[in-house]
Amino acid sequence: MTSFAIQPEDLRDVVARTLGDKARSLTVSLGEVTLVVAASDYLSVMEKLRTAPGCRFDQLIDLCGVDYSTYRDVGTDGPRFAVVSHLQSVELNQRLRVRVFCPDDDMPVVDSLTGVWSGANWFEREAFDLYGIVFTGHDDLRRILTDYGFIGHPFRKDFPISGYVEVIYDQEQERVVYQPVTIEPREVTPRIVREEQYGG
Numbered sequence: 001m002t003s004f005a006i007q008p009e010d011l012r013d014v015v016a017r018t019l020g021d022k023a024r025s026l027t028v029s030l031g032e033v034t035l036v037v038a039a040s041d042y043l044s045v046m047e048k049l050r051t052a053p054g055c056r057f058d059q060l061i062d063l064c065g066v067d068y069s070t071y072r073d074v075g076t077d078g079p080r081f082a083v084v085s086h087l088q089s090v091e092l093n094q095r096l097r098v099r100v101f102c103p104d105d106d107m108p109v110v111d112s113l114t115g116v117w118s119g120a121n122w123f124e125r126e127a128f129d130l131y132g133i134v135f136t137g138h139d140d141l142r143r144i145l146t147d148y149g150f151i152g153h154p155f156r157k158d159f160p161i162s163g164y165v166e167v168i169y170d171q172e173q174e175r176v177v178y179q180p181v182t183i184e185p186r187e188v189t190p191r192i193v194r195e196e197q198y199g200g
Contacts, residue, residue, distance in 0.1 A: 006094050008033050014054040015096065019045060034097045042100045043111040049087060049096065050116055057087035057096060060113065063123035065131030066099075069157045081108040081133055102133060112138040130155035149178060 006014075008028045015035055016026055022045050025036040037045045049055045063085045068078065079101040087096045102108030112135035113120040124135045125144040132153035135141055143150065151164045165178045 006092065011094050011096065015049070018048060018052045018055055032095065032097060034099060036099045036101075039100055039103050039110050043113070043116070046085070046098070046113055046116050049098070054092075055096075056089045056091050057094075058090060059088040060117035060119050060123070061086040061088050061095075063113070063120055063127065065127035065133045065155065067131060067155065067157045079103060080105040081131060083110050083127060083133060085113070108133045109136055110134075111136050112141075114138055129153070132156065 008031050012026045012028055012033050015033065016023055019035075019037075022037060022041045023035055024038060025034075027034050035045075049057045063083060066082045066084055067080060068082060069080045071078070081102040083100050083102070085098045087098060088094070100110055102110055108131070110133065112124055114124065114135075115137065121138075121140070122144060124138055125141060127133045128135065128138075128141050129143045129145050130153055142148075146154065147167075152159055154163070160181075162181045164181065166181050167176055167178055169175070170177045
């Protein structure tokens with residue numbers, strides 16, 4: 001069993017006292033505490049988690065986007081997009097996961113954390129690039145992993161596996177060009193099955 005500087009249940013209680021009614025839910029699962037907050041309270045909650053005496057989460061370890069659209073298939077309804085952050089307090093040796101759901105599925109928007117943790121910069125750019133989540137107040141919100149001409153957000157669950165366009169080198173134009181995706185039909189049956197005289 002892992003030894004904790006503070007037991008997860010105790011951390012849950014400290015966070016609950018610190019945030020009051022701004023904590024929509026606080027759960028402990030597998031030794032980890034998960035906090036869910038409203039998008040309207042997100043920035044103020046994160047600032048409080050960084051500075052409050054019992055919390056002091058001085059490091060943002062990770063921030064990522066999540067697409068919950070397929071959760072509807074198993075009977076769970078709710079907003080489609082969320083931002084999940086992992087915080088760590090080096091001084092108090094404790095960790096916390098914070099989840100905030102974007103209120104609008106068509107235009108997912110939450111506040112930027114770059115003013116609280118400067119390291120959120122590239123994490124938020126990645127979530128914008130791959131999920132299309134917009135971070136209000138981010139100074140340089142642009143694509144970071146895909147090409148500037150890329151269409152769509154590839155980690156959304158409704159994004160086609162083949163994409164919308166492909167990049168090829170055009171011999172006639174002697175340059176790289178974008179064109180609609182073309183997938184040529186191919187034989188997927190192994191030769192040993194489809195050819196009677198194979199191997200002998």
